[in-house]
Amino acid sequence: MARKVLTDTIFVAATLGLALAVGLAALIGGNEARGVGVSVDGWVLAGLYVAVLGLFATMRQRVALRQDAEVRALEHALEETRTLYALLADNATDVVVRTEPSGVVAYASPAMARLASEEGLDLAGRHLIEMIHPSHVAAVMSLHEGALEGSH
Numbered sequence: 001m002a003r004k005v006l007t008d009t010i011f012v013a014a015t016l017g018l019a020l021a022v023g024l025a026a027l028i029g030g031n032e033a034r035g036v037g038v039s040v041d042g043w044v045l046a047g048l049y050v051a052v053l054g055l056f057a058t059m060r061q062r063v064a065l066r067q068d069a070e071v072r073a074l075e076h077a078l079e080e081t082r083t084l085y086a087l088l089a090d091n092a093t094d095v096v097v098r099t100e101p102s103g104v105v106a107y108a109s110p111a112m113a114r115l116a117s118e119e120g121l122d123l124a125g126r127h128l129i130e131m132i133h134p135s136h137v138a139a140v141m142s143l144h145e146g147a148l149e150g151s152h
Contacts, residue, residue, distance in 0.1 A: 101148055103128040103141070 089096040089109050096109035108123035128144065129137050 097123075097128075099128055099144070103144060105131075 089107070092109060093111055095112045095115055096107070097105060097112055098107040100106050105123050105126050105128060113123060123131065129141065132140050
């Protein structure tokens with residue numbers, strides 16, 4: 001958020017400088033063309049330019065604030081979902097195992113540890129095939145690969 005505000009501030013400052021340069025150039029050019037007097041046309045054009053850019057920067061800030069609020073709401077909803085998932089997975093009697101795509105266990109529920117007769121042993125970090133009887137490894141790996149491909 002602070003970075004966006006800083007970016008907008010720098011953008012507006014640079015634009016103001018450009019608008020002043022345009023106004024001065026128009027003033028100098030108008031004076032040379034007319035020979036006397038002050039050119040108001042250049043300053044009006046520069047003022048309109050600054051006003052439009054100020055409006056653009058304000059709209060951009062409002063959009064950024066709205067996006068930040070949406071991101072915070074999504075992060076809050078995600079945290080609630082994670083908390084609920086953890087509560088369910090840790091207290092369910094069903095086996096819950098989450099693996100990385102490589103097959104390494106990222107999470108194993110307490111029910112999994114009890115089923116594996118390895119209570120107190122952290123199964124996370126071990127490969128899935130280490131917990132499967134050798135006669136079932138091919139079938140489980142096939143199911144795992146199918147799940148990664150989206151066919152199971």
